[in-house]
Amino acid sequence: xxxxxxxxxxxxxxxxxxxxxxxxxxxxxxxxxxxxxxxxxxxxxxxxxxxxxxxxxxxxxxxxxxxxxxxxxxxxxxxxxxxxxxxxxxxxxxxxxxxxxxxxxxxxxxxxxxxxxxxxxxxxxxxxxxxxxxxxxxxxxxxxxxx
Amino acid sequence: xxxxxxxxxxxxxxxxxxxxxxxxxxxxxxxxxxxxxxxxxxxxxxxxxxxxxxxxxxxxxxxxxxxxxxxxxxxxxxxxxxxxxxxxxxxxxxxxxxxxxxxxxxxxxxxxxxxxxxxxxxxxxxxxxxxxxxxxxxxxxxxxxxxxxxxxxxxxxxxxxxxxxxxxxxxxxxxxxxxxxxxxxxxxxxxxxxxxxxxxxxxxxxxxxxxxxxxxxxxxxxxxxxxxxxxxxxxxxxxxxxxxxxxxxxxxxxxxxxxxxxxxxxxxxxxxxxxxxxxxxxxxxxxxxxxxxxxxxxxxxxxxxxxxxxxxxxxxxxxxxxxxxxxxxxxxxxxxxxxxxxxxxxxxxxxxxxxxxxxxxxxxxxxxxxxxxxxxxxxxxxxxxxxxxxxxxxxxxxxxxxxxxxxxxxxxxxxx
Numbered sequence: 001x002x003x004x005x006x007x008x009x010x011x012x013x014x015x016x017x018x019x020x021x022x023x024x025x026x027x028x029x030x031x032x033x034x035x036x037x038x039x040x041x042x043x044x045x046x047x048x049x050x051x052x053x054x055x056x057x058x059x060x061x062x063x064x065x066x067x068x069x070x071x072x073x074x075x076x077x078x079x080x081x082x083x084x085x086x087x088x089x090x091x092x093x094x095x096x097x098x099x100x101x102x103x104x105x106x107x108x109x110x111x112x113x114x115x116x117x118x119x120x121x122x123x124x125x126x127x128x129x130x131x132x133x134x135x136x137x138x139x140x141x142x143x144x145x146x147x
Numbered sequence: 148x149x150x151x152x153x154x155x156x157x158x159x160x161x162x163x164x165x166x167x168x169x170x171x172x173x174x175x176x177x178x179x180x181x182x183x184x185x186x187x188x189x190x191x192x193x194x195x196x197x198x199x200x201x202x203x204x205x206x207x208x209x210x211x212x213x214x215x216x217x218x219x220x221x222x223x224x225x226x227x228x229x230x231x232x233x234x235x236x237x238x239x240x241x242x243x244x245x246x247x248x249x250x251x252x253x254x255x256x257x258x259x260x261x262x263x264x265x266x267x268x269x270x271x272x273x274x275x276x277x278x279x280x281x282x283x284x285x286x287x288x289x290x291x292x293x294x295x296x297x298x299x300x301x302x303x304x305x306x307x308x309x310x311x312x313x314x315x316x317x318x319x320x321x322x323x324x325x326x327x328x329x330x331x332x333x334x335x336x337x338x339x340x341x342x343x344x345x346x347x348x349x350x351x352x353x354x355x356x357x358x359x360x361x362x363x364x365x366x367x368x369x370x371x372x373x374x375x376x377x378x379x380x381x382x383x384x385x386x387x388x389x390x391x392x393x394x395x396x397x398x399x400x401x402x403x404x405x406x407x408x409x410x411x412x413x414x415x416x417x418x419x420x421x422x423x424x425x426x427x428x429x430x431x432x433x434x435x436x437x438x439x440x441x442x443x444x445x446x447x448x449x450x451x452x453x454x455x456x457x458x459x460x461x462x463x464x465x466x467x468x469x470x471x472x473x474x475x476x477x478x479x480x481x482x483x484x485x486x487x488x489x490x491x492x493x494x495x496x497x498x499x500x501x502x503x504x505x506x507x508x509x510x511x512x513x514x515x516x517x518x519x520x521x522x523x524x525x526x527x528x529x530x531x532x533x534x535x536x537x538x539x540x541x542x543x544x545x546x547x548x549x550x551x552x553x554x555x556x557x558x559x560x561x562x563x
Binding site: 066067 | 175496497498499500501504505508515516517530531559560561
């Protein structure tokens with residue numbers, strides 16, 4: 001198999017797509033947004049319970065689509081739970097830079113390592129939108145999705 | 148022993164492949180296997196050369212100047228119209244309107260012909276396998292004028308139920324708008340029968356021929372179809388040009404579409420009168436160079452025995468379908484008798500986009516998604532499919548590459 005494909009469809013990603021974490025609606029969500037990519041039909045709904053100062057007290061998602069879009073949503077939920085708003089924004093910026101193949105800075109080593117699993121997407125420009133859908137939806141939920 | 152002699156179809160795929168320069172380029176280091184001609188076909192040298200040659204020697208704007216080149220360009224543009232006329236079997240050249248493509252052709256009928264002729268509650272009959280370009284222009288009339296869109300279902304194998312269609316044509320039906328060949332299922336609709344049934348109730352028929360014109364031999368007079376729309380780029384021609392065939396009687400009574408130069412008879416400050424068809428519907432400078440390319444593409448296609456080409460494409464379809472069926476994790480969607488060379492399938496446990504990405508790394512270009520036919524996706528309960536579409540330049544080795552790529556994708560997704 002070629003290396004780029006191996007990077008893209010590595011076991012962690014396939015596992016997240018088959019067994020998504022934090023999957024399903026969130027009772028009593030304070031924020032919610034739906035993301036849809038009309039080109040490929042990927043769908044993600046992000047539910048949030050935001051605490052003081054926008055801390056992500058709880059997060060869940062529902063969705064349908066390709067392995068990349070669903071794995072990305074699952075991994076995002078995993079990472080964002082418990083984060084402060086400032087932290088979440090930093091992670092998002094880091095993620096967006098990573099999948100575009102740009103320089104990533106200002107992240108802890110742990111975060112960097114976790115995100116790195118998705119770095120293979122940068123070799124597939126046609127698929128970057130699949131990976132970023134969940135994160136943009138999260139941002140929409142925080143900014144405009146108050147219940 | 149039977150003494151039946153079978154004459155082999157006179158089509159040499161390797162010779163045809165040599166006509167398409169792009170087929171020699173690699174993709175991701177692999178030979179290109181282009182199975183996305185249903186979205187847009189590659190261009191033979193004859194088309195590319197005709198356009199370049201025309202631009203080099205005979206180019207100017209049409210229908211305007213008195214100078215030599217303007218005359219030469221006008222002659223070439225009008226000759227291209229006659230080539231389209233011949234290709235579709237139309238009775239008159241003025242029944243051919245050049246458009247930007249199939250989409251514009253259908254929008255033209257919606258705006259200029261149907262819109263002024265309908266009342267709220269009138270019905271337009273569509274099939275569930277229409278491309279969005281044969282849905283949205285009618286939806287405009289639903290939004291703006293209160294017409295009702297009625298949908299004819301397809302059978303589970305993707306074939307059209309002609310009796311169901313017939314039964315759905317009622318006293319309020321103003322138009323049957325239906326594909327000649329589905330871009331997802333490959334289903335070829337029985338146009339002559341559809342037209343006969345619709346006309347028996349006084350209802351005109353528009354056929355979306357964007358796929359049908361590529362794979363079927365069209366004779367609009369024999370079909371007696373009222374409107375036939377097609378696009379050039381799927382017919383091995385350039386982008387930016389297509390055509391609408393419409394019967395003279397319909398065109399005559401149609402209001403103008405875009406306003407501008409070329410489509411007027413006389414303009415004063417108080418009053419404007421419009422040109423006769425087809426000029427009335429060709430406002431502005433038309434796609435002149437593209438018209439030359441389109442004519443070259445049609446000449447290229449008709450240079451083959453089209454039945455032999457169809458037989459070649461069909462043999463590829465059968466070869467591919469029989470192998471795809473052996474993968475129990477793939478489900479073929481659309482198996483209507485007599486269908487065209489389009490193979491759509493759904494993969495169990497794998498999204499079409501993941502599959503298409505993996506195939507792409509093997510140099511195999513397929514289409515993945517809803518194919519601009521969401522009502523059909525809904526009908527079959529799928530979000531998206533992977534589609535391989537075959538053209539005259541495809542060969543069995545292309546199918547072999549597809550099948551090998553599918554097996555590889557399955558392996559990557561943990562079922563190797």
